[in-house]
Amino acid sequence: MHLYSAFRIHNDDQGHHAGIERLPKPGPAEGEVLIRVRYSSVNYKDALAGTGRGKILRTFPLVGGIDAAGEVEVSRHPNYKAGDSVIATGWGLSFDHDGAYAEYLCVPGDWLVPMPTGLDARAAMILGTAGFTAALAVQRMQVNGQRPELGPILVTGASGGVGSMAVVILARLGYEVVALSGKPDLHDWLKGLGASRVIGREALAGATRPLEKAEWGGAIDNVGGEILAQITRTTVPGGNIAAIGLAGGHELHTTVMPFILRGVSLLGCNSVDVPNPLRTELWQHLADDWRPANLDALLSETVALDGLPEVFERVLAGQTHGRILVRL
Known part of the structure; x- marks a missing residue:
């Protein structure tokens, strides 16, 4: 045996x-x-x-x-x-x-x-579920009308697997990327991946009214909880927020006003059971035009x-x- x-x-x-x-x-x-x-x-x-x-x-x-x-x-x-x-x-x-x-x-x-052509087993697993999930988020946002001219994309939990992949993919596609990270020692690393600037969590503090100044063209959120609630209040009209993680909590305390008055879309991303045609398409992107340099x-x-x-x-x-x- x-x-x-x-x-x-x-x-x-x-x-x-x-x-x-x-x-x-x-x-x-x-x-x-x-x-x-x-x-x-x-x-x-x-x-x-x-x-x-x-x-x-x-x-x-x-x-x-x-x-x-x-x-x-x-x-x-x-x-x-x-x-x-x-x-x-x-x-x-x-x-x-x-x-x-x-x-x-x-x-x-x-x-x-x-x-896919362009990847081997090692490269595919550096990408892995993190890269695939980031690609799914970007795909969902773009299908829903996300464009670079809407403004900067905020990526929360940016030093993690999905966050760092999202920074790279978005930067490659021509978006201005703002990375949110609570790890000051990784700010230079994130800028090297393509973030135009890096902010700490305190930069989102104080966004408590149903609608605050619109700042983000969209967001890929790996944290959830209060940070996600704050993003809903500060996203521009027509912007998309891709929700991926819940390390900051699974509850969401916000109002419907960003979704009704600004037309903001909250897009849930579940990478587990993506149908094979889309799964194959996303892996092709990761091997080719979305692949990190x-x-x-x-x-x-x-x-x-x-x-x-x-x-x-x-x-x-x-x-x-x-x-x-x-x-x-």
Whole structure:
């Protein structure tokens, strides 16, 4: 029996615990594909799942990891053959299906995207769910009429994975980007990624009336809570706010006035179950016209499976930035 290494998460009589285990290599059923995983990544959601501090997993035990890139080893799906390079993000990974923190991953072929020309497994996972989510936010905003001439785009939580990716993509597309970050030591890094200026959270304080001075052409918000409420009050007529994260809280205390009187749109972004045609289109953008000029500038560190627990703690403590690659 061929065994492989995987980072597996349990919640049983011993409570929540996780670590590396040896598992038997699976065989794909009809419609499935067995992937030899080369790289994965660490997202905020992975840290919540791996530590048990977020109710992410629907079933236990489960292998963690919502991102994977590698090669097809065995295919029982008509669209893929052995040797094909593929990407898997979202869907049921590390939710109700084993995830990508493993040397092998067996998934429905319909969850996969062929590796676009211009990317390899490492580059795809520097982008990962963070890059894909940022691309989804930009796509939704542009479909809804967002244009550079509407004014600067505010990106909150800008030093995180999605935030830093959003800064790069928006700057590449010609938008003026204002990055909001509570980490002064990363301001120069954010400017290097394309932010025209960097502000602290105190810059949004005091926006309490239903409508305040319109300042932002739009926003990509990774924080939620009071910061998102403040953005709704200060976005220009016709501007779009893409809501992605809730690290600052899941409640939203605002009024309908920005949406009615200024025509502001609040666009929710869920990257988990994006239909495959749009999923493929966004990955093509990330490989081509939206691709960051220097992907490695977004990469803060690379770890192996045994380094995950320590990284998870730092992610949840706000002590990381950019993207963290997992090498299998």
